Amino acid sequence: MDLLNEKNKNQLLINDLRKLGRALNRGNDDFKLALALKLKQQALAKPEPKSKKSFP
Amino acid sequence: MTDLSQERELVINAQKNPAAFNKLYQLYFDKIYHFILARAGQVELAEDITSQTFVNALENMAKFRWRNVSFGAWLYRIAINNLNSYYRKHNRLVVTEEETLISLADQQLPPLEPYADFDEQIRITELKKAVDQLPDFEKNLVALRYFQEKSYEEIAEILNLSVNAVGVKLHRALKKVRKIINL
Structure with missing residues (x-):
């Protein structure tokens, strides 16, 4: 009986944690776009990865 | 969920051409941002740490190897390191009343x-x-x-x-x- 009670309480807690997770998952599209632009500029400014040296 | 072979291809492309990092960013932004926001509790702080995490990832793409961890796990590790580093630096600082109020408002x-x-x-x-x-x-x-x-x-x-x-x-x-x- 106690074990069942424990299991139920754990399940209640887990359900509430999932609800909390959904409540916390707020979108932030403006920031997402701003950071994408920042990374794009940074990527473009990055030197090309070194390729095999070609010897004359 | 993207399968690993597709993700591997995106990583290889981004290692060859940094501009292709954008695809990985689109794939992981929401997951990483939401994780950091849940941990940080404040939007502004979450934005700073998310930004730092993706900048670190972009800068270190060439070093990433599939040997031990997947790319997603690697990103989470960078995020956790940045969170830990932030809290190490700021734990001892006294938070002003104004900051406390901002933090409480953010946490609603x-x-x-x-x-x-x-x-x-x-x-x-x-x-x-x-x-x-x-x-x-x-x-x-x-x-x-x-x-x-x-x-x-x-x-x-x-x-x-x-x-x-x-x-x-x-x-x-x-x-x-x-x-x-x-x-």
Whole structure:
């Protein structure tokens, strides 16, 4: 009986944690776009990865 | 969920051409941002740490190898390192009253589903406060498992633990939360 009670309480807690997770998952599209632009500029400014040296 | 071979291809492309990092960013932004927001509790701070995480990833793409961890796990590890580093630097600082108010305002949860009653709102808000009282390591575990819906295997990879250890530590964390909220 106690074990069942424990299991139920754990399940209640887990359900509430999932609800909390959904409540916390707020979108932030403006920031997402701003950071994408920042990374794009940074990527473009990055030197090309070194390729095999070609010897004359 | 993207399969690993597709993700591997995106990583190889981004290693050859940094501009292709954008695809990986699109794939992972929401997951990483939500994880950091759940841990940081403040939008502005979450934005700073998310930004730092993706900049670090872009800068270190050439060093990334598939040997030990997947790209996703690697990103989470960078995020956790940045969170730890932030809290190490700021733990000893005295938070001003104004900052406390900003932080509290930020932590007001948005409404739950429309059918959620007031009692549920209160219960979830108290639960948030209880999770915030856990040590950082346990907050990571709870956030990854219940906010991000990661499997034990994925969490083990991100936190560099055995799958068994994830189960044991998560069980302990839940026990602590139950004690705090008197459940």
